[in-house]
Amino acid sequence: MKLYHSPKAPNPERVTNFLKVKGKLDAVEIEEISIMKQEHKTDEYRNVSPFAQVPALVLDDGTKLTESRAICTYFEGIFPEPNLMGKDPKEKALIEMWDRRIELMLFMQFATWFRNAHEAMAPLEVPQSAEAAAKGEKNAKGFVKKLDQHLVGNDFVAANRFSIADISLFIACGFAGVMKWQPHKELDNLGAWYARAGEKLAG
Ligand SMILES: N[C@@H](CCC(=O)N[C@@H](CS)C(=O)NCC(=O)O)C(=O)O
Structure with a gap:
């Protein structure tokens, strides 16, 4: 799976830090998108993220997740420990x-x-x-x-x-x-x- 990331931008950082706490940063391929260079506004990236925002996660079956909290929910499901979203x-x-x-x-x-x-x-x-x-x-x-x-x-x-x-x-x-x-x-x-x-x- 591939994570589109913009270092220093807060929503992408929420996701990478979530993965880091899980010890699973290596589980994703990371592609950097520069917001300052407006790389998120290209047709190619809009095909990944229709609202032209970062982060975005593309699963191996092609599914696109483009909300940071939804991406974290997915990671919580596949990497349950340590639990970060509640046990009960x-x-x-x-x-x-x-x-x-x-x-x-x-x-x-x-x-x-x-x-x-x-x-x-x-x-x-x-x-x-x-x-x-x-x-x-x-x-x-x-x-x-x-x-x-x-x-x-x-x-x-x-x-x-x-x-x-x-x-x-x-x-x-x-x-x-x-x-x-x-x-x-x-x-x-x-x-x-x-x-x-x-x-x-x-x-
Ligand atoms: N609700 C979205 C917001 C994503 C978002 O606003 N990302 C910012 C970076 S922190 C962005 O892509 N900004 C580019 C722009 O607004 O042009 C999420 O939580 O993932």
């Missing part, structure tokens, strides 16, 4: 709940801010909107404050153990630096969690 209905629901919140209330909001404010994104976000950027920034920063409170007494984001939700949040915190924002350095509980999650990701 309650854990699965809690982990999905937090991972979706991180995706919708942090990733999406941060992306709106970054794409509408950063000069490197100008060719991809036409036209950029200062109003949209301000809204995304406010929403992302508001969510992270709530998350910091959630982490009082919780070592990890969901179900009292390391999971895909921690991987998503860790990647988001690191990527926030492109807007000179380091939420884990501003908020104490998030900072302590960042150190714990970093240890798990380092193996």
Whole structure:
């Protein structure tokens, strides 16, 4: 199977870090797609990913998976250990709940801010909107404050153990630096969690 990856871009990094924690990075052939060079906009790549986004996973039978969480669900199924998406209905629901919140209330909001404010994104976000950027920034920063409170007494984001939700949040915190924002350095509980999650990701 082949994974289309853009190093440093947060959604692809969620998938490669998920695989890394599983110890299975070698199980996929990786092809790098440069978003900055707009390689994801070619007809050839659109044939893999109709929305021209990275990551994408193409299975050996030709099936195309083009949502990072769906790709992780597939990897969780074929590489069950260590479990990262929940072992029973309650854990699965809690982990999905937090991972979706991180995706919708942090990733999406941060992306709106970054794409509408950063000069490197100008060719991809036409036209950029200062109003949209301000809204995304406010929403992302508001969510992270709530998350910091959630982490009082919780070592990890969901179900009292390391999971895909921690991987998503860790990647988001690191990527926030492109807007000179380091939420884990501003908020104490998030900072302590960042150190714990970093240890798990380092193996
Ligand atoms: N919902 C998708 C989002 C994928 C996505 O937005 N990927 C970004 C990189 S982090 C991308 O391909 N951006 C290129 C563009 O928007 O032109 C997923 O989770 O995989």
